[in-house]
Amino acid sequence: MTAGAGELLGLFPPGSTTDPDGMLRVGGCRLDDVAAAHGTPVLLVDDRAVRQRARDYAAQLAARWPDSQVLFASKAFPCTAVLRLMVEEGLGLDVAGGGEIVTAAAAGADPARLVLHGNAKTGEEIELALECGIGTVVVDNTDDIDRLEALVPRGRVQGCLVRVIPGVQASTYAAYATGHAGSKFGLAPDAARAAIARIAASPRLRMDGVHTHVGSQILDAAELAAAVAPVAALGDFGVYDLGGGLGCRYTYADHPAALAEYLDVLTGAAREHLPAGARIWIEPGRSMVAPYAVTVYRVTTVKPGETTFVAVDGGMGDNLEVALVGQRFEAAIAGRVGGGEPVTVVGRHCESGDVLSAGVPLPAPRVGDLLAVPVTGAYCYTMANNYNGARRIPVAFADGGSGRLVVRRERWAELLSRDV
Numbered sequence: 001m002t003a004g005a006g007e008l009l010g011l012f013p014p015g016s017t018t019d020p021d022g023m024l025r026v027g028g029c030r031l032d033d034v035a036a037a038h039g040t041p042v043l044l045v046d047d048r049a050v051r052q053r054a055r056d057y058a059a060q061l062a063a064r065w066p067d068s069q070v071l072f073a074s075k076a077f078p079c080t081a082v083l084r085l086m087v088e089e090g091l092g093l094d095v096a097g098g099g100e101i102v103t104a105a106a107a108g109a110d111p112a113r114l115v116l117h118g119n120a121k122t123g124e125e126i127e128l129a130l131e132c133g134i135g136t137v138v139v140d141n142t143d144d145i146d147r148l149e150a151l152v153p154r155g156r157v158q159g160c161l162v163r164v165i166p167g168v169q170a171s172t173y174a175a176y177a178t179g180h181a182g183s184k185f186g187l188a189p190d191a192a193r194a195a196i197a198r199i200a201a202s203p204r205l206r207m208d209g210v211h212t213h214v215g216s217q218i219l220d221a222a223e224l225a226a227a228v229a230p231v232a233a234l235g236d237f238g239v240y241d242l243g244g245g246l247g248c249r250y251t252y253a254d255h256p257a258a259l260a261e262y263l264d265v266l267t268g269a270a271r272e273h274l275p276a277g278a279r280i281w282i283e284p285g286r287s288m289v290a291p292y293a294v295t296v297y298r299v300t301t302v303k304p305g306e307t308t309f310v311a312v313d314g315g316m317g318d319n320l321e322v323a324l325v326g327q328r329f330e331a332a333i334a335g336r337v338g339g340g341e342p343v344t345v346v347g348r349h350c351e352s353g354d355v356l357s358a359g360v361p362l363p364a365p366r367v368g369d370l371l372a373v374p375v376t377g378a379y380c381y382t383m384a385n386n387y388n389g390a391r392r393i394p395v396a397f398a399d400g401g402s403g404r405l406v407v408r409r410e411r412w413a414e415l416l417s418r419d420v
């Protein structure tokens with residue numbers, strides 16, 4: 001799809017511009033300066049924009065439902081610096097498993113404001129959660145209840161939510177849908193009722209409320225709000241955690257609900273179906289971070305032909321979204337934004353599915369150009385891997401200049417560091 005430079009710039013963090021020489025500037029940083037300082041590929045985060053988004057989320061939810069809390073779904077970007085920023089802005093954290101608990105602790109999170117998720121929690125993870133004094137465990141299955149009853153120390157009472165399958169089929173990638181009957185996450189309503197009764201009767205556990213999550217990258221607010229009535233039908237509780245899922249604009253065809261519209265529709269459904277005194281929690285991940293980061297690559301080869309392949313020095317090692325579900329990303333040559341002929345941007349990995357952007361227009365790409373891919377703030381860092389010996393890429397916060405490194409690039413030696 002062709003688009004003007006303005007429309008393309010609109011996919012980059014707010015305020016992104018081009019300098020008089022054409023170089024793209026994100027969060028006040030020229031991308032050539034960022035690449036010179038930190039190498040490529042590098043994930044540049046407009047941390048001020050993320051901070052503003054966190055504030056907007058908290059303020060706009062509180063304005064509609066005062067007894068509420070926003071928990072950042074840390075799986076979307078579980079880097080200590082990002083979690084610290086969320087904690088500084090007063091958000092709680094959704095943590096899925098032991099590794100995210102450890103990172104949340106390093107970020108200074110209040111354990112009382114951590115919510116533990118997972119459809120396959122191990123005893124080790126539950127022990128870790130209990131040791132750190134986690135506020136809430138989301139019970140996904142009856143084995144979670146068995147483990148909690150065995151592990152919660154005498155004299156302590158662990159707060160629990162029960163994850164309920166709302167029976168909502170959202171229009172998103174099949175792999176991102178979690179609210180439909182038959183999902184591996186949570187309990188169908190009848191099984192949830194039994195779990196709720198068990199927790200309510202347990203001296204070690206406290207039945208705080210219910211949780212639901214419809215899926216991810218959902219553009220239509222009504223689909224997200226459709227889960228409210230089914231969870232309300234389970235009874236009156238103190239807490240209703242309505243999950244995350246709001247989608248983002250990755251490409252020109254995406255028109256996600258704005259934050260205000262999403263929260264209007266969600267709290268509207270809550271007013272209709274939930275008890276007036278209930279607390280509402282939400283767990284945004286993607287929509288909190290995705291639009292506020294850009295990955296900067298170096299073009300390593302240009303292979304002309306029926307399809308012109310523009311290969312860069314990263315790919316599915318730092319962005320699995322395309323290979324995994326076919327998510328579409330746009331791209332720009334950092335020094336010449338907009339225009340050009342369609343090419344296919346591919347990564348350096350030994351897999352034909354290692355495509356970053358098929359048919360993206362780029363103006364006469366050359367070896368050595370910097371290529372900027374926007375909307376990489378969610379689920380890229382977190383799913384980074386070492387395929388083909390790729391070193392996981394650094395993260396820099398954009399604070400003007402060349403950006404401030406918050407996670408360095410993995411070292412070659414670290415690829416061998418677990419050998420015994």
Ligand code: LLP
Pocket residue numbers: 073075076094117176213215216217243244245246283284285286287320321324378379383
């Ligand atoms: N709460 C729960 C229980 C979740 O499982 C998730 C995401 C969220 C909240 C946050 O949802 P969000 O606001 O980010 O849509 N691996 C995939 C992403 C799957 C989403 C996982 N769960 C990817 O490649 O993008």
